[in-house]
Amino acid sequence: MEKSIETIWKEGFLENDDLVAPKINDLYTRKSVSAVDQLMKIGKLNLQVIIIAAVIILIAAEIAGLRLMGISIFLLLGWVVIYGKKKANKVREIDKSLSSYQYLKEIDIWLKDVIAGYTKMYRFLYPALFLIFTFGLWLSEVGKGMFDEIISKSPDLFLIFGVPGIWVIGVLVFAGIISLSAGAIYKFDLNLVYGRVFKKLDELLAEMEQLRS
Numbered sequence: 371m372e373k374s375i376e377t378i379w380k381e382g383f384l385e386n387d388d389l390v391a392p393k394i395n396d397l398y399t400r401k402s403v404s405a406v407d408q409l410m411k412i413g414k415l416n417l418q419v420i421i422i423a424a425v426i427i428l429i430a431a432e433i434a435g436l437r438l439m440g441i442s443i444f445l446l447l448g449w450v451v452i453y454g455k456k457k458a459n460k461v462r463e464i465d466k467s468l469s470s471y472q473y474l475k476e477i478d479i480w481l482k483d484v485i486a487g488y489t490k491m492y493r494f495l496y497p498a499l500f501l502i503f504t505f506g507l508w509l510s511e512v513g514k515g516m517f518d519e520i521i522s523k524s525p526d527l528f529l530i531f532g533v534p535g536i537w538v539i540g541v542l543v544f545a546g547i548i549s550l551s552a553g554a555i556y557k558f559d560l561n562l563v564y565g566r567v568f569k570k571l572d573e574l575l576a577e578m579e580q581l582r583s
Contacts, residue, residue: 405574406477409567410458416563417454420447431506439506446495446502453491457484471578478575485560493552497545504541508533 424447431440457480464476507513517533528535548555561568 405567405570406461406473409481409564409571410461412564412567413454413458417451417458420451420454424448424451434510436506436510439502442502442506443499446498450491450495453487457487471575474571474575474578477571481571489553489556492556493549496552496555497549500548501541501545508537 424444427447428440428444431437431443461477461480464473464480508517514532520534521527521529530538
């Protein structure tokens with residue numbers, strides 16, 4: 371009676387620490403490479419979307435007379451793209467001739483490093499984008515007109531650079547909350563975009579480790 375694929379593959383693990391059942395190894399290597407290629411394609415598309423969004427914001431801000439805000443946001447989003455491209459180049463250095471298990475382990479290490487880097491970045495980026503957008507609007511003609519009206523009605527207000535102090539303090543506190551919550555916000559965003567691919571990679575790696583035990 372023919373052995374099942376799982377039995378053959380497990381015997382291969384038992385005989386050697388590497389994946390040694392040729393046909394099964396080849397199958398899982400191709401599945402691993404396919405999953406990683408899918409991850410990279412989504413990542414590339416995500417960076418392209420960020421670039422397009424950055425250009426649109428820059429143009430819209432220029433039209434609205436908010437040049438400084440537009441340039442600031444454009445530079446911050448550019449930082450995200452540069453970091454992403456730099457990390458994407460690193461994954462291409464991983465040897466695809468490795469066994470499927472070792473290949474996925476390398477990918478897992480790389481992925482954790484990328485996520486950790488982005489998490490640190492977004493602790494600054496999220497609140498920075500919020501502050502730039504908020505203060506950009508406040509310093510616009512519409513914002514100045516609104517504050518002039520508020521101040522004319524309450525001339526004794528404590529002001530910071532022409533803005534009611536309580537507003538400034540409130541925005542800074544909220545920016546601090548955003549920074550503290552950046553990890554959770556990024557994780558939610560990450561799962562929306564990459565959740566299915568992450569699950570596929572985790573399942574492949576878990577199956578391999580189970581058969582190696």
